[in-house]
Amino acid sequence: MPDPTITLEIFRYHPEQNETPSFRRYEIPYREDWVVLDAINYIKDHIDGTLAYRWSCRMGVCGSCGMMINGTPRLSCAAFLREYYPNPVRVEPLANFPVERDLVIALDDFMHKLREVNPWLIRAHEQPLSDGEYRQTPDEVAAYKQYSMCINCMLCYAACPVYALEPRFLGPAAIALAQRYNLDSRDQGRSQREAVLSSEDGIWDCTLVGECTVACPEHVDPAGAIQRAKLASTIDWYKRVLMPWGGR
Amino acid sequence: MTGPYRRPVPSTWWLHNRAYFLFMLRELTSVFIAAYLILLLILLYRLNAGRGAYESYLRFLGAPGMVTFHVIALAAALFHTVTWFNLTPKVLVVRVGARRVPAPIIAGVNYAAWIVFSALVAWIVLRG
Amino acid sequence: MNEISEHDIIVVGGGAAGLRAAIAAVQADPRLDVAIVSKVYPMRSHTVSAEGGAAAVIKPNDSLDEHINDTISGSDWLADQDVVEAFVREAPHELIQLEHWGCPWSREPDGSIAVRPFGGMKIERTWFAADKVGFHLLHTLFQTSLKFETIKRYDEWYGTKLLVENGRCQGIVAIELRSGQVRLLAANAVILCTGGAGRIYPFTTNGAIKTGDGMAMAYRAGVPLKDMEFVQYHPTGLPGTGILITEAARGEGGILVNKDGYRYLQDYGLGPPEPWPRLRAMELGPRDKLSQAFVHETRKGRTFAGPYGDYVHLDVRHLGEEKINTKIPFVRELAHRYAGIDPVHEPIPVRPVVHYMMGGVHTDVSGATPLPGLYAAGEAACVSINGANRLGSNSLTECLVFGARAGRHAAALAAQHPPRDRAALAAQARDEASRIAATFIRKDTGAERVAALRAEMTRAMEEGTGIYRDEASLRKTCDVLRELRDRFPSIRLDDRSLSFNTELIAALELDFMLDVAEAVAHSALARTESRGSHQRTDHPRRDDTRFLKHTLAYRTDAAPRIDYLDVVITRWPPAERVYGR
Ligand SMILES: Cc1cc2nc3c(=O)[nH]c(=O)nc-3n(C[C@H](O)[C@H](O)[C@H](O)COP(=O)(O)OP(=O)(O)OC[C@H]3O[C@@H](n4cnc5c(N)ncnc54)[C@H](O)[C@@H]3O)c2cc1C
Ligand code: SF4
Ligand code: FES
Numbered sequence: 001m002p003d004p005t006i007t008l009e010i011f012r013y014h015p016e017q018n019e020t021p022s023f024r025r026y027e028i029p030y031r032e033d034w035v036v037l038d039a040i041n042y043i044k045d046h047i048d049g050t051l052a053y054r055w056s057c058r059m060g061v062c063g064s065c066g067m068m069i070n071g072t073p074r075l076s077c078a079a080f081l082r083e084y085y086p087n088p089v090r091v092e093p094l095a096n097f098p099v100e101r102d103l104v105i106a107l108d109d110f111m112h113k114l115r116e117v118n119p120w121l122i123r124a125h126e127q128p129l130s131d132g133e134y135r136q137t138p139d140e141v142a143a144y145k146q147y148s149m150c151i152n153c154m155l156c157y158a159a160c161p162v163y164a165l166e167p168r169f170l171g172p173a174a175i176a177l178a179q180r181y182n183l184d185s186r187d188q189g190r191s192q193r194e195a196v197l198s199s200e201d202g203i204w205d206c207t208l209v210g211e212c213t214v215a216c217p218e219h220v221d222p223a224g225a226i227q228r229a230k231l232a233s234t235i236d237w238y239k240r241v242l243m244p245w246g247g248r
Numbered sequence: 249m250t251g252p253y254r255r256p257v258p259s260t261w262w263l264h265n266r267a268y269f270l271f272m273l274r275e276l277t278s279v280f281i282a283a284y285l286i287l288l289l290i291l292l293y294r295l296n297a298g299r300g301a302y303e304s305y306l307r308f309l310g311a312p313g314m315v316t317f318h319v320i321a322l323a324a325a326l327f328h329t330v331t332w333f334n335l336t337p338k339v340l341v342v343r344v345g346a347r348r349v350p351a352p353i354i355a356g357v358n359y360a361a362w363i364v365f366s367a368l369v370a371w372i373v374l375r376g
Numbered sequence: 377m378n379e380i381s382e383h384d385i386i387v388v389g390g391g392a393a394g395l396r397a398a399i400a401a402v403q404a405d406p407r408l409d410v411a412i413v414s415k416v417y418p419m420r421s422h423t424v425s426a427e428g429g430a431a432a433v434i435k436p437n438d439s440l441d442e443h444i445n446d447t448i449s450g451s452d453w454l455a456d457q458d459v460v461e462a463f464v465r466e467a468p469h470e471l472i473q474l475e476h477w478g479c480p481w482s483r484e485p486d487g488s489i490a491v492r493p494f495g496g497m498k499i500e501r502t503w504f505a506a507d508k509v510g511f512h513l514l515h516t517l518f519q520t521s522l523k524f525e526t527i528k529r530y531d532e533w534y535g536t537k538l539l540v541e542n543g544r545c546q547g548i549v550a551i552e553l554r555s556g557q558v559r560l561l562a563a564n565a566v567i568l569c570t571g572g573a574g575r576i577y578p579f580t581t582n583g584a585i586k587t588g589d590g591m592a593m594a595y596r597a598g599v600p601l602k603d604m605e606f607v608q609y610h611p612t613g614l615p616g617t618g619i620l621i622t623e624a625a626r627g628e629g630g631i632l633v634n635k636d637g638y639r640y641l642q643d644y645g646l647g648p649p650e651p652w653p654r655l656r657a658m659e660l661g662p663r664d665k666l667s668q669a670f671v672h673e674t675r676k677g678r679t680f681a682g683p684y685g686d687y688v689h690l691d692v693r694h695l696g697e698e699k700i701n702t703k704i705p706f707v708r709e710l711a712h713r714y715a716g717i718d719p720v721h722e723p724i725p726v727r728p729v730v731h732y733m734m735g736g737v738h739t740d741v742s743g744a745t746p747l748p749g750l751y752a753a754g755e756a757a758c759v760s761i762n763g764a765n766r767l768g769s770n771s772l773t774e775c776l777v778f779g780a781r782a783g784r785h786a787a788a789l790a791a792q793h794p795p796r797d798r799a800a801l802a803a804q805a806r807d808e809a810s811r812i813a814a815t816f817i818r819k820d821t822g823a824e825r826v827a828a829l830r831a832e833m834t835r836a837m838e839e840g841t842g843i844y845r846d847e848a849s850l851r852k853t854c855d856v857l858r859e860l861r862d863r864f865p866s867i868r869l870d871d872r873s874l875s876f877n878t879e880l881i882a883a884l885e886l887d888f889m890l891d892v893a894e895a896v897a898h899s900a901l902a903r904t905e906s907r908g909s910h911q912r913t914d915h916p917r918r919d920d921t922r923f924l925k926h927t928l929a930y931r932t933d934a935a936p937r938i939d940y941l942d943v944v945i946t947r948w949p950p951a952e953r954v955y956g957r
Contacts, residue, residue, distance in 0.1 A: 014873065014875070015875050016873050016874065016875055017873070033616065044827075044878075044879075045825075045826075045827030046827065048870060049825070049826070049869060049870030049871050049879040050870045050871040050873075050879065052871075052876045052877070052878045053878070054416075054420075055584060056416060056420050056422065056583040056584045056585045057420075057422065057424060057425050057583040057584075058583065058584070058617065058619070059425060059583075059617075059619045059620075059710060059714070060709075060710075060713070061424050061425055061508070061511055062416075062419075062420045062421075062422070062424050062425065062583060063419065063420065063424075064416065064417075064420045078713060100554060100875065100876055101875050101876040102876075104876050107417070111417070111531070114519075114522070115522050118523075119519040119522065120477065120478065120519050120520045120522065120523045121476070121477055121478035121520075126476065127476070129469055129472050129473055129476065132472060133472055133475045133476075133481075133488065133489050134475065134476065135486070135487030135488065136483055136487050137483060137485065137486070137487045138482075138483050138484075138485060140483075140487070141480055141482070141483055144480070145480060148480050148512065148515075149508075150515075151419075151424075151511070152417075152419050152515075177519075181478070184478060186478065187478070
């Protein structure tokens with residue numbers, strides 16, 4: 001019996017050479033324990049050095065290797081060939097982002113949005129370092145921990161139809177990041193993040209499709225973060241309108 | 249150099265995956281619910297306009313087409329309610345200490361409340 | 377090329393060390409404009425993969441002297457003791473600073489910082505955020521850096537050369553990946569924070585980007601690489617992929633057993649097996665000893681044989697699901713995904729794997745290299761606190777302490793605004809652009825493939841410079857590396873385009889790795905003693921009379937020139953390394 005093989009159909013686009021993208025098929029050895037990224041590395045090393053893509057950690061934590069695999073946003077280092085074998089695997093760059101080249105997308109917009117939500121600890125008064133750490137109980141850590149697990153892989157953006165139709169939408173990961181700081185007992189900056197969150201392109205653009213949460217490899221649950229932000233923002237609004245003297 | 253390539257979003261995007269399709273379906277249910285509300289408003293208006301108007305409207309509602317519509321609207325409302333209830337655990341995060349109250353319990357409370365209220369309404373309507 | 381970007385300070389690298397350096401520089405002098413140049417977006421830097429923790433004295437049962445002691449004996453007395461003292465003193469401050477910036481450290485019930493035991497440490501002092509410490513640390517630093525408007529970033533710019541003019545480092549040349557353009561970035565000071573070089577080996581915990589670029593750039597600029605022969609093997613990597621199973625698994629109580637279910641470490645001077653986890657003993661011994669014990673077990677035929685080499689078992693089952701889920705959830709996830717087993721119910725197959733470079737760019741205690749204007753910090757540098765063997769959880773802290781130090785010192789230098797030789801810099805950058813074009817892009821001859829040469833290099837490194845070394849195998853490795861160096865010019869790329877040419881980057885990385893690999897092999901050949909991670913079967917003793925010294929490797933067109941520098945000994949005279957008792 002010949003050694004088993006598997007076919008990859010890979011999206012190719014080169015800004016210096018093509019106007020439009022095309023797909024190229026590669027037949028490569030099939031290995032049970034290979035992830036899609038191993039297959040792509042095999043192609044790069046042995047068949048076609050021109051294929052461009054990003055990767056580094058190969059253990060699902062650096063967030064660079066997100067791709068559409070058979071139409072679903074996945075980390076290519078965590079998607080095993082055996083999930084698809086013997087059928088061909090179709091690999092495309094993450095949906096909803098402009099393509100720089102082949103499987104490499106442009107993430108300027110995403111980086112800009114991360115910055116927009118002021119993702120750092122904001123305090124009215126800094127305690128001097130010599131006074132030691134801010135106290136935070138395990139329960140208080142648990143209150144925001146989930147939202148701090150985001151690896152910025154952007155699979156959630158690739159899964160979000162709202163972002164597809166309205167690229168100005170702040171989007172799942174950025175909102176989850178805002179929530180991460182808002183829910184941190186050490187932080188006092190929620191009002192500074194509110195302007196961006198409840199702006200025209202903020203949380204209210206979300207129509208609760210929920211696919212971001214399904215796509216997220218880190219169980220961050222960005223959909224939940226967005227809905228909680230909506231709830232908190234609504235409560236704030238009522239407080240402001242009904243109790244204008246409330247001082248917040 | 250042609251620069252970064254922007255892939256077009258086809259107008260059929262919501263047919264490409266089950267989740268998007270179900271999402272569109274949920275959005276679509278609002279149309280039925282809205283139509284049902286309009287019928288209800290007309291009912292109130294007719295009731296106000298006198299017995300004859302009211303009864304002819306009731307006859308109109310009894311027509312097979314209208315019954316079919318109501319069955320569909322009921323299904324849509326149920327679908328919307330169920331999907332919505334299933335989403336509530338995402339919005340409502342209740343913590344007991346470091347542990348989050350599990351999603352099925354939060355959704356379960358919604359369903360329980362739903363059953364209680366429905367039973368109450370049924371009791372009021374069917375009693376008389 | 378006509379654009380020059382000018383900054384006061386350029387930090388090359390956006391990992392823990394680079395981000396910390398940049399923030400320290402702008403905080404030291406808010407008027408300075410600081411640029412971070414990184415070949416990947418900062419949050420992709422390999423700091424992200426660190427799992428176990430960061431060490432600093434914080435608990436009342438601990439003391440600075442204990443941390444110093446552990447670090448120095450861990451280093452097999454090759455660490456500079458003045459540097460270790462500075463490190464241990466500043467470590468708590470740095471980790472509290474991270475806490476104030478929002479790092480989600482794990483806590484005690486009363487809200488204070490929690491610590492866990494780590495290998496080679498006599499007292500538990502490793503701060504952790506479950507088992508994704510590097511990830512949280514990196515994202516906290518990155519997000520905090522966004523707050524400073526004077527920090528400008530060049531993401532996905534690949535540094536190829538340091539620019540030295542008038543005896544000072546005045547900038548770098550870098551390729552902007554998106555456009556493929558070669559650009560000149562000028563500065564008053566450059567801080568190299570480019571990380572380690574694990575990728576010179578075939579089997580490593582290191583990600584694809586750890587190719588020793590900064591080490592090689594400094595080496596080419598005439599700066600020596602220090603202690604390069606000391607390469608740390610981590611005892612517990614997953615066979616096949618080399619993915620790390622953190623030492624925290626043992627810190628929390630995991631045990632290592634051979635195929636007979638026997639805790640074999642007791643046979644190698646690591647102490648009686650009960651009770652565990654016991655600090656500085658058995659599974660919590662230092663990494664060099666544990667990896668060496670594995671080799672002996674294999675020779676005795678007491679390890680398992682697998683398709684990816686021999687392995688032993690790391691057993692955490694007795695910790696129970698609850699503890700595994702709260703303390704080491706990532707271990708469970710990784711073992712499940714990449715080894716197909718659930719550690720709650722089955723032991724994890726593990727084997728030693730190349731993990732960390734103790735050596736690096738030679739710097740002093742403030743991060744300054746011998747080349748004025750050039751600083752280095754983090755894994756790329758060697759200050760040295762790690763000596764012949766790094767203790768787990770010391771290096772994240774090292775990135776912070778010495779990143780900050782380098783940032784502050786570079787800021788002081790940059791504020792003096794030394795004159796810049798713009799015309800000369802531009803000429804150098806033009807030459808560099810032509811070199812890259814001529815060697816790789818506009819060349820149609822040659823038949824060597826990047827991947828093939830790289831595979832030969834990594835194989836040679838594994839064969840000659842592994843856990844145990846001897847003269848014959850080292851010489852052979854040196855010869856192979858020389859031959860690869862000679863073949864390198866015949867590399868022919870499939871990809872001749874500009875935009876996002878990752879094959880070109882891979883070729884440049886290989887070029888750098890060959891330099892680093894040669895420095896490792898030749899430094900190892902010259903050190904005819906055994907110390908820490910450098911074990912010579914032909915010279916099995918530590919030799920303090922001849923080798924209580926740092927190796928300095930200087931680049932020449934032929935083999936590296938090897939020189940030595942005395943280790944700084946202050947209060948801790950060399951003694952025998954004792955564990956297990
Ligand atoms: C799997 C794993 C687990 C670990 N666990 C621990 C632990 O628990 N505790 C501990 O203390 N240590 C641990 N370590 C070691 C520690 O993580 C590293 O030593 C440390 O993170 C190195 O940080 P750095 O900032 O020096 O480099 P890195 O984080 O590797 O960053 C290097 C930076 O330099 C940039 N760069 C490199 N070359 C170029 C170039 N040519 N041009 C432009 N930019 C360039 C990269 O883009 C990157 O931003 C671990 C290491 C590994 C691999
Ligand atoms: S929220 Fe999840 S899917 Fe989105 S970027 Fe973060 S880790 Fe990725
Ligand atoms: S390569 Fe890092 S997440 Fe896949």
